[in-house]
Amino acid sequence: MVTERETIERAKGGDSCAQRALYEAHVDRVYRLAYRLAGDDDLARDFTQDAFIRAFQRLGDFRGDSAFSTWLHAIAVSVALNGLRKVKRLRSREAPIEHADAVGSNRRVSDPDLRDRLAAAIESLPEGYRTVFVMHDIEGFTHDEIGAALEIQSGTSKAQLFRARARLRELLSDFAGAWIA
């Protein structure tokens, strides 16, 4: 079977079938991650498209020291986080106060409310914690993959996940306490 490396070499030469094959092999994971981070289809599409465009334009720089997926995910995360920062600056992040109130509430409520509270709690995490939590606990990336994508040590990824989980436990203590009781 032709290896991915051979496909990459063909894609470097501008072979559109090879580019399409690489796209098909990786687009699901890139789009899913972009959507999880952005929570918006338009943004997720833009981030995904831009990540692939950049990747194909810079494919000549890919030396194969790491897996292609690792290299691509690093581009995708960078595009998504930079894009979200721009969006955040422009929108000045709608409704953080309502979210904060909801997170601090001690009401015991139904599942739809749990989803809102959980979403608000995740949104309230610092960017680094949130990114690691989304990548590891929701999308199943390993700490090594996260480290490579975010250009941090895998130990740092573990530490950020530990802090993210602790913060979420604290924010959702009333729900969680009732659940384990």
Place this chain on the structure above:
Amino acid sequence: MSDDEKIDTWIRDAAQTYHQPPAVPREAMWRVIQGALAPGGQSRTSSPWRAGRWPRILTLAVAAGALMAVGFQAGRRWRVSASDLSDAAATADAAPDSGGATYASAAAEHLASTEILLVAVRAPGRLDSALVTWARNLLSDTRLLLSSPVAADPARRRLLEDVELTLVELVQLSAAGDQDPDAARRSLDTSGLLTRLRTAIPARGQT
């Protein structure tokens, strides 16, 4: 398991609903990427989160126009072609209502994507792992379409069933460790599937 670990597990499970992604819009995104990579294509890197909105609107408009053209051309082709008379009759009988437009659009995109894959499979060389992954994804989509209203059209159903068989063959070839795609190529040549796909999607074939 400690209480903290139990809570972490509970949060992790509940968090699967956080920004739950919809189906991946593969074809729509690929068209934008292709456009940007084409010589003279517009660079989108300066404003990634904003620049895609207008091109997508234009893409949708073009896609809608292309779909109408496909329908018109296909209608004419099917009417005048004696060999496809039975297909044309079946298509006319099963003409989708306006609610079926979404499915028809999805089917057109799917068939265009399948054509590209099969062209890649026919190219000289051994089967690529990425191509097999792509074939597997298309196989899932084919089965979804076979369960959808587009399969009510007998001609389209036959085409989708043949596509399914070919994709199954490709995926099984890889699963069996037989990496030589010659059998799949021969099967493609004898079935005339590529020609039928191109006939079903003439406008896409020209873009």
